[in-house]
Amino acid sequence: MNDTTPLAALSAAGVSIWLDDLNRAMITEGELQQLIDTRHVVGVTTNPTIFANALSDGEAYTDQVKELVAAGADVDAAVFELTTEDVRNACDVLRPVFDATNGVDGRVSIEVDPRLEDDTDATVEMAKKLWAAVDRPNVLIKIPATLEGLPAISQVLAQGISVNVTLIFSLDRYRGVMNAFLTGLEQAREAGHDLSTIHSVASFFVSRVDSEVDKQLDAIGTDEALALRGQAGLANARLAYQAYEEVFGTPRWQNLADDGAHAQRPLWASTGVKNPDYSDTMYVDGLVAANTVNTMPHATMESAADHSQITGDTITGTYAESQAVLDRLETVGVSYAQVVETLETEGVDKFVKSWGDLLGSVQGELDRLAGESK
Template identity: 65%
Template sequence: MTAKPLADLSAAGVSIWLDDLSRERLDSGNLAGLIADKAVVGVTTNPTIFAGALSKGDAYDAQVRELAARGADTEAVVRETTTTDVRNACDLFRDVYAKSNGVDGRVSIEVDPRLAKDTDKTAAEALDLWKAVDRPNLMVKIPGTVEGLPAITKTLGEGVSVNVTLIFSTERYRAVMDAYLAGLELAKSNGHDLRTIHSVASFFVSRVDSEIDKRLSAIGTDEAKSLLGKAAIANAVLAYAAYQEVFSGPRWEALAADGANAQRPLWASTGVKDPNYSDTRYVDQLVVDGVVNTMPEKTLDAVADHGQITGDTVTGKADEAQAVFDAIAAAGVDVTDVFVTLETEGVDKFEKSWAELLETVTGQLEKAKG
């Protein structure tokens, strides 16, 4: 039986996605159990998740040995192992996908993060992943960097569903939404059925508090200290207000008339990093109909145990949220620099995880070859 807080969250219109995937989760029935018992209706992955999965246990050994016998190199093994997990997860979610008319039951896989600054290679990699997994409920993750924006449009224009990741600022989020609308327009001109294309925009939450709190603490004034822990939720509220604005205008209405789906906001990075804060704050305080919240299992368990879901906590709070950011800037924090720093660190982190993944797989290949 689904815990009441999770049932309440789903009833409030929030789609619960798990921010994790591994061969062990699939083979053990753990993921199937989360679908059945904890209202999980989707999965997101990233290079850090796969690096962790392949470095633990022996779940991938048989496939690595098989690939080694066929002469596969490290890059090919990474591609085969990760797309196999994602394909199998897509199959596991097919009932959810069908019952939600394609809205949920989604599994995301990210393009090689080393391509984040290369538009053409990112778009080509996205199409390759789409074809390799070959499942309609796949979403390909593309970073919302400046270089990623035209790649997002190009990929959507080919009829591919996209999860735009690493979004931190509302300014960049507006550019992402513009890239999405342009992608739908391109898809329409290319003859694709807009009803089959879905997208989410992954707006990172907890990292905003971590970076801004660090800067507020360094400033150290009473004014600065009074703003600790307020930035991330305010930032997400402003993002949702931007979403409401963009997906109600004439450009969107013309696409909606052709069956297009709105690009849903997705709250990412919802695991709480500061032990002084409630471990469910980035779920409890970001409840609004039509969004996704992707959680690590630790956060999912915390919400199931003691989450406080009290209905919509986002709509109509944009003015309050803007006042928070005005105060943060007045206290001496360079907010623009915060977002540049977070994006740079985000790309670097995934590149590092990808390097660790390649190193792990290289070691497994050498072992398999004896």
């Protein structure tokens, strides 16, 4: 592999490159392996939207759906079986990466049913069920960072299950997530689990922050407001890394690290650029720091492979400037608290809607194939 490529440079700078996509054809036809070989991909994230899109493609899933029809599976059971099958097989493709990195990478994420986001106990039970069904050490169970999700994160980690915490928008909530992570590890240690086997990432969303803030800046319309467009997403994420450095520099963390624990890495999610006026690699080039993950949609990954400018760490040393951006937003009339609350609510709603779309497409396939079998 030519190690002068932008993605090689990104990987060398300490950023793990994960693909934000998965479908069965990618696994069976070798595309996932090709991305590992040519794009430095060392992990995969999934969500209900990705699965809904994959299953709507149809043919790759027909044989398994026929088996589910014959077994009398309802739509929830069918979705569970179809998605865990894809994640299990992707875990197997990525197993050599998992082994080579001592479990840090080679990870595939699968999300709990987002309709459970306000039910801590049901979220924990679903996470345990997914962990058992995929039955691979390199799976990550995705749990949304809602208020009800925080205790679920701790409880799931306490059982030795690795977790991807998703839908993080605010710095306060991110601190709550890190606290839930530390609490979970402390409980896992008490229960006798080997902390070195438990891994976690915290998925901090980036582009959606700019989309919401820019919309409000455009509505305000002053020169001062318009000059701030496209700055909030990077500033917010960089301040999240500052919080990460603080929390994982505490005696509380060191006590766990001494027992073999791995830090919960920040993961930059929602890195596809929504505004065509901005550089299509801004959330790659602007978020380079050690011990992070950047999960990219295909288009962003190809853009980064082609023309990313990786110049080393672009996060540490930016904290005062980043805080100044958020301060100026408040000055011109954009409420940070309102922005992040809106984004969390919308994020959960989008996941629930996508889950509904997924259920609908699978129900359609079950009905169609049941009709054919009569």
